[in-house]
Amino acid sequence: MKIMGISGLPGSGKGLVSEIALQKGAMVISMGDIIRKEAKKRGESTKETAQNLRKEHGQYIVAELTIKEIKEILKEGFDKSIIVEGIRSPFEVDLFKENFDNFIILSVFANPKLRFERIKSRQREDDTTDYEIFVERDQRELDFGIGVVISLSDKMIINESDLESYEKEIREFFEEYDI
């Protein structure tokens, strides 16, 4: 049982890590969901709440709220792994490491060309077929410091070949790291 974060640029394939974690009985907490929940409470847009939360409580409030939620879940006796989605800055990583022993970051890597091809073909609501918008979205994540988070990961998986071998690598990682 571990608490860990997933990192990786858009289109790298983080989603499958969460899916397999859920199958194994782990809990997946998205930092984005924490903002969305708060936005609903406040009757604001997610973007407004993200900005307001930081204005009111500092830059790391979302990580702090997530840590608080995890501590409550642990207090209630949850004893499987907890996966945190949406960690983008090295300061957030530090906060999680301070609060949870053995907190680790797994990053998923795929080269930009491949990530763009994937995003073009999956066309989720927030996806784009425009290369410039793809680059801007990467840049937004990189501005938060995700490049540092990825480079200092405890574990990296490259997701550039077929889905089967990627899934196998994730499952091996889960076994090895006791997730």
Place this chain on the structure above:
Amino acid sequence: MKIMGISGLPGSGKGLVSEIALQKGAMVISMGDIIRKEAKKRGESTKETAQNLRKEHGQYIVAELTIKEIKEILKEGFDKSIIVEGIRSPFEVDLFKENFDNFIILSVFANPKLRFERIKSRQREDDTTDYEIFVERDQRELDFGIGVVISLSDKMIINESDLESYEKEIREFFEEYDI
């Protein structure tokens, strides 16, 4: 025949990439050597020259000098691959991509724990057995933007298992990318 850059944090294992490239007849150009050469000419320390060059000619002068040197080498008819060591910022990568078609970045990744163990055991002149100094050195590279360079690499090799399989991966990469 290609022109490419190598990236990776200290202790990740970039050196073997250059070694194998040399064996294959490629040329290895170190941005650090370009500064050292200029420092010798000026009779200054490398650190002084690095600072002075940037003061006199802007932040990307070392990349610009390297690009100039590569262009001269190509003009002289060199027709094997050229490997550039020491690229640390995404702006430098952009400069190389603007000047050379098909310029690619290969990054080598190893987790921080493993990199520190390696650095402790190899004890090169600039290496350290002190974890805080290791972290500071990482941070200096990350401040230049190496995390962005690594995260946006065209190719990533993970160097966390044995030397033989790492060497095999490098050779496969060289074949696949026509280095």
